[in-house]
Amino acid sequence: MKTLKLSLATALLAISALASAEEAVLKVSAIPDEAPTELQRKFAPLGQYLEKELGMKVQFVPVTDYAAVVTALNSDKIDMAWLGGFTFVQASLHGKVVPLVQREEDSKFTSKFIVNAAVGAKSLKDLKGKSFAFGSASSTSGHLMPRYFLQKEGIKPETFFKNVAYSGAHDATVAWVASGKVDAGALNASVWDKLVESGKVDSNKVKLLATSPAFYDYNWTVRGNLDKKLQARITAAFLKLDPKNPQDKAILDLQRASRFIPTKADNYKGIEAAAEAAGLLK
Template sequence: MHLSSTPRRLLLQTLSALSLTVCGLAAQAQGPVFRVTAIPDEAPTELARKAAPLLKYLEAQLGAKVEFTPVSDYAAAVETLVNKKVDLAWFGGFTFVQAHVRSGGKILPLVQREEDTKFRSVFITAEPAIKSLADLKGRDVSFGSASSTSGHLMPRSFILQAGLNPERDFRRVAFSGAHDATIAAVAAGKVQAGALNISVWEKFVAEKKVDAERVKVFYTTPPYFDYNWSVHADMPAAQRDKLSRAFLGLTRDSEQGREILELQRATRFVPSQVDNYKGIEAAARSAGLL
């Protein structure tokens, strides 16, 4: 059967409209995407590796498509959650404080690893002569990101308590951008010492990614509260509760739970609260970083 141009055009328009309708219905059936981000405190490939099993688990628990949204730096992680471009963010203690202040108290910590209730930083060196914080005087020292809790803020606060001022007493203050980069800088002799997250250091030692006979820890900080998973206060209470239950329900009794917890370097997740981070906020204000 031959169709004239006008009926053919009408048929094509009808098919096109049906196609758009079907696509629209399919999108509605899929529902909204739940977006997750994290501060880039490690290499992008490592962040993606750690996130994949957790995102798959959250998809099943939330009944929604879950996607990871990478960000370029710590400030971008803060802005994406404050502006509700993502639904869930992995923050360090200082980034959480920045987001909480920036949002007028609208960013809330949901859960944290049990390890984050007593987190520590380590100072490392390949120089045998460096045995204490006092020995950093006149040296080149690297922190991680300027907005890192365990890679800058808390190490700086303990340096200040020891009577040293980095800008006055160190020969050079460097910022590597991430914990693994700090290890690399110390190992390569680019700086004489560096401060970083204890769990990243322990992971590198366990995986033999650093020569622990040559690069050693010479100071470990007292404990403090650190990382958490945060949400915006505008998230519906029912979804917040479902999300919290998903994290708190993770155990090492199942293969999936064990894999996720090991990748997150966690024993388990526990509820978090704003008051946990008052000490970090005070340290940030006293250091002039907030």
């Protein structure tokens, strides 16, 4: 009888452990700086890799806008998010968040200023009186830093340009400029390079006008109350990705990363200062 009770107890513990394992889900999201289908395509192999490394299910949770990512992270609706530098600053001001890793490229990121070829502009100053598009209002490389650098050049967007619009995403900005919906715009250098390399930019319609100085940008950030051991395992998983390994390189290539490196909140003090100077922090 004791043996039977012991067996039943063991079985119940095993079932309980299995249920707990099934319930362990790392919920991940990303700022919607590209089309939803592209974000899903880029994340799928990375998500599968993290599931294997962490021994838990990884679920991608799409959101409608940048603010939704900040809200979800600060309210524990998601565990980890791919944030731009400005979005990270916003999240850190509204709650406790921890940046874990960034692409090596994100320590020297840039924005691109592009123009419709028909405009004939050769410099930023030539855009006076033209229409201009930023990406999302909460985008680091599609709004905050381009605005900051324009202002350092003596260009106040709302008075220098005929009108200022927000496309909502980097690829949308390129489409707007190409179609003539706006004369010029600013976007993430990485997305611009990807679109050019994939032949999705018609060089007869869109020209590169200028490149911004470098700044810190994207990172993978977790909610502050996420288990510290899990934080360490997530960090280790990203740092383990080796470009010399073909499978790892495929994941890194989709993330447009040569490799991932550790990051820290202090790296984004410059972004915070730029946001304050531009009057964008609330």
